[in-house]
Structure formats: structure tokens, C-alpha cells
Amino acid sequence: MKTNREGFNSSIGFVLASAGSAVGLGNIWGFPTQVASHGGGAFLLVYLIVILLLAVPALYAELSIGHKGQANPVSSLQQVLSPRYRLGTYSGYLNLLGAILLLSFYSIVAGWMLAFALAAVFKGVGLTDASQWLTSNSISRNLLFTLAFVVMTAFVIMSGVKEGIERWSKRLMPALFIMLIGLIIYMSTLPGAAQGFKTYLVPDFSKISDPHLVVAAMGQAFFSLSIGVGSMMVYGSYLKKGESLGKLTGFVAVLDTLVAFLAGLLIIPALFVAQAAGANIFSGGELVAEDQLIFQVLPELFDTLGGAGIIVSALFFTLLSVASLTSTISATEVPVAYLTEDKNQSRSKATVIISAIVLASSSLLIFNFSSLFGLVISLVTQYQLPLMGLFYFIVVGWLWKSGNKLHDAQTSPLLRNYLKFVCPVLMTIVFVDVAFFA
Numbered sequence: 031m032k033t034n035r036e037g038f039n040s041s042i043g044f045v046l047a048s049a050g051s052a053v054g055l056g057n058i059w060g061f062p063t064q065v066a067s068h069g070g071g072a073f074l075l076v077y078l079i080v081i082l083l084l085a086v087p088a089l090y091a092e093l094s095i096g097h098k099g100q101a102n103p104v105s106s107l108q109q110v111l112s113p114r115y116r117l118g119t120y121s122g123y124l125n126l127l128g129a130i131l132l133l134s135f136y137s138i139v140a141g142w143m144l145a146f147a148l149a150a151v152f153k154g155v156g157l158t159d160a161s162q163w164l165t166s167n168s169i170s171r172n173l174l175f176t177l178a179f180v181v182m183t184a185f186v187i188m189s190g191v192k193e194g195i196e197r198w199s200k201r202l203m204p205a206l207f208i209m210l211i212g213l214i215i216y217m218s219t220l221p222g223a224a225q226g227f228k229t230y231l232v233p234d235f236s237k238i239s240d241p242h243l244v245v246a247a248m249g250q251a252f253f254s255l256s257i258g259v260g261s262m263m264v265y266g267s268y269l270k271k272g273e274s275l276g277k278l279t280g281f282v283a284v285l286d287t288l289v290a291f292l293a294g295l296l297i298i299p300a301l302f303v304a305q306a307a308g309a310n311i312f313s314g315g316e317l318v319a320e321d322q323l324i325f326q327v328l329p330e331l332f333d334t335l336g337g338a339g340i341i342v343s344a345l346f347f348t349l350l351s352v353a354s355l356t357s358t359i360s361a362t363e364v365p366v367a368y369l370t371e372d373k374n375q376s377r378s379k380a381t382v383i384i385s386a387i388v389l390a391s392s393s394l395l396i397f398n399f400s401s402l403f404g405l406v407i408s409l410v411t412q413y414q415l416p417l418m419g420l421f422y423f424i425v426v427g428w429l430w431k432s433g434n435k436l437h438d439a440q441t442s443p444l445l446r447n448y449l450k451f452v453c454p455v456l457m458t459i460v461f462v463d464v465a466f467f468a
């Protein structure tokens with residue numbers, strides 16, 4: 031292993047980069063629409079419980095493996111596992127595969143966000159035809175904007191851990207926060223918003239016993255905290271040794287959950303504002319599908335707002351693009367770190383290779399959209415993420431090399447035993463639910 035391995039400059043850099051990974055489409059699109067379709071505040075409540083009881087411990091476990099191993103996910107697992115469990119070290123490759131699978135659908139959706147942001151700008155300057163093309167689904171548009179997104183991601187990754195990932199996270203995360211707050215304030219002034227706040231913040235307890243709620247909250251929480259594809263592991267490995275991982279894990283989780291909560295304060299009222307303006311947000315008693323909400327209902331609403339609508343639309347889709355970018359960066363870094371450290375490739379070459387692979391698999395999804403797109407998403411979110419989460423618990427709880435200690439948890443036997451015994455059991459129960467009953 032290289033001794034002059036790059037890492038983050040500061041723990042703030044680590045927190046912002048990790049929060050950047052965590053905050054993504056899952057927060058701004060996934061979370062609010064899940065809330066809206068699962069009884070408003072009831073989902074919010076269950077989500078918070080799941081985050082606290084299972085997702086934060088899993089995040090801590092994944093970060094610990096990277097922090098302890100100080101290497102890419104393949105080598106980190108080889109470092110931390112007792113040599114008796116050689117087989118377990120192959121699981122490192124599952125992280126690489128998972129990251130590429132995730133990127134292959136995530137880059138397509140992120141590309142849509144970019145296209146919609148640009149469409150608003152084009153509309154603003156009178157290029158209506160171009161704007162129309164950008165917002166209509168076509169293979170050529172999807173290919174072009176997936177390519178654009180992969181290239182943007184590659185640009186940041188190529189500049190390195192400090193100059194690329196850390197620097198861009200420090201720029202993009204505050205920008206994201208400001209855009210989000212600005213949009214919430216604007217939206218809250220429109221008619222219908224109050225009804226949205228009420229639906230979001232006042233839980234409908236009749237929904238809380240729905241077992242699907244827990245399962246949905248669980249999937250959402252793991253996806254949102256980027257657990258299970260090695261992104262957090264590789265970022266943990268860039269954090270200097272000796273930093274207090276427990277505390278920093280807490281910061282990352284709080285930021286991620288805060289952004290999800292704030293996104294709810296934007297999207298749910300926006301849906302009700304759209305309804306007040308005449309849009310149909312329910313069909314047959316059920317909320318319209320998630321993609322329709324973002325790509326149809328909200329643009330319809332923006333249209334009714336005139337000039338302000340163009341700015342709001344551009345900002346909203348830029349917000350989603352920025353959130354997606356810091357997430358694709360973290361997933362791309364997983365295989366890139368592996369190629370540079372274990373296969374001695376230069377960072378540029380590794381980035382080009384991985385970007386080409388992602389582009390090829392994204393194209394495969396674009397050309398076979400109806401059969402592959404949903405399938406890959408459920409493969410990653412329903413199987414990869416929870417199973418890897420369970421595996422991380424088992425690694426830190428049971429398979430550590432002797433002498434390896436769970437640094438912070440070591441100080442509290444209660445926490446240690448919670449991670450070792452309770453988490454894997456809870457995780458298995460939820461996984462069985464997700465896999466077989468969801």
C-alpha cells in the first residue's frame with residue numbers, strides 16, 4: 031500500500047464531503063415523496079426512529095472499517111478482517127460493483143435534473159423549442175445528459191481528494207443549503223402552502239402501524255446515508271487517524287436528516303400549492319407517482335408563477351443537480367480509489383476507466399429502460415444496501431482482527447453490545463421483510 035496516500039485536510043472537509051455523499055436525490059426527491067405517500071408526519075416519525083436505531087450505527091460501522099483500514103474498500107476489508115475470514119474480504123469487490131450499479135441509474139436521473147435546470151434557463155431567454163426538447167423524454171437527451179453528468183463527476187474526481195472532492199464539497203454544500211432555504215421561504219408565501227405544512231408536520235397516527243412504513247423508512251434511511259456501496263468507507267479512510275469518528279458520524283447524520291426534513295418543508299407545501307393552482311396531485315385517492323410529481327406537477331406549478339416560476343424552476347433543478355453531484359462523486363471515488371491503490375493506475379486513468387464503465391452501463395439502462403431501470407434500482411436499494419449494512423455490523427461486531435477495537439464504542443459496553451447483538455438481529459428482520467414482503 032502507498033504510504034503517501036492522500037486524505038482530507040480537515041474534519042470539516044470530511045463532514046461536508048460525507049454529508050455531500052449522503053444528501054442527494056434520496057433526500058430532496060425520495061424522502062418528501064415517501065412522506066407524502068405514507069401518511070405525512072407519521073413517516074417522518076418512523077424515519078427518525080429508524081435513522082437513530084439502525085442507520086446511524088450502520089454508517090458508523092461502515093466509516094469505522096474505512097477509518098481503521100485507511101485504504102479503499104477492498105483493501106480496508108482485507109486490513110480489518112481477521113485472516114481467518116479471507117472469504118469476507120472478497121465482499122470488498124461487492125462494494126465496487128454496487129457503486130457502479132448505483133451510478134448507472136443515479137447518473138441518468140441526475141442528468142434529468144440537469145436537463146430540467148437548463149430547460150428553465152432556455153425558457154427564460156426565449157428558446158422555447160430547445161427547452162421543450164430538454165424536458166421531453168428521449169434517448170438522445172438521456173444519453174447526452176448522463177454523459178454530461180459523468181463528465182462533471184470525473185472532472186472533480188480527477189483533481190484529487192483535497193483539491194477535488196474536499197474543495198468542491200466545501201463550495202457546493204453551503205450553496206445547496208442556501209438554495210433550499212430560499213426556495214422554502216418563497217414557497218411558504220404561496221396559497222395552499224399552509225395545508226402542506228400541516229400534512230407534513232401533523233402525523234396521521236392511523237398510518238403508523240402499517241408494516242410497509244417501517245420497511246420503506248428503512249430503505250430510505252440506508253439509501254439516504256449512502257450505506258452499502260463503500261462510499262462512506264472510502265471517505266472514512268480519508269479521515270486522519272485519531273479523529274473521533276463517533277462524533278463526526280453524528281454530524282453527518284444530522285446534516286443529512288436536516289436536509290431531508292427541509293426538503294419536505296419545500297416539496298410537500300409545493301404539492302399543495304400546485305393543487306390550489308388546479309393540478310391533480312391525487313389519482314384514485316393515491317398520490318401520483320414520484321416521477322410525475324417532480325417532472326410534471328412541479329413544472330406545471332412553476333409555469334403558473336410566471337417570471338418568478340422560471341427562476342424558481344432553475345433554482346430547484348440546480349439544487350437537485352448539485353445534491354446529485356456530490357453523491358455521484360462519492361460513489362465514483364470507490365472504484366477509482368481501488369484502481370489507484372491496488373492496481374497502480376494514475377488517478378486520471380482510473381477516472382477515465384471508471385467513467386467509461388459507468389457510461390456503458392448507464393447506456394445499457396437507457397436503451398433497455400423498461401426492463402432494466404427499475405430492476406437495477408431495486409437490486410441496489412432492496413438487496414445491496416441492507417445486505418452490506420448487515421455485513422458491516424458483522425464485521426465490526428464479530429470478525430475484526432484481534433486487537434482491533436471499535437474506537438469510540440469501546441468506551442461504552444452498552445453501545446458495543448448494541449452494535450454487536452442488537453443491530454444484526456434488527457437488520458436481519460427488516461431485510462427479510464424488505465426482500466420477501468415489501
Ligand code: PHE
Nearest residue numbers: 052054055056253254256357
Ligand atoms: N445518499 C445518496 C442520496 O440520498 C445516494 C447514495 C447512496 C450516494 C450510496 C452514494 C452512495 O441520494
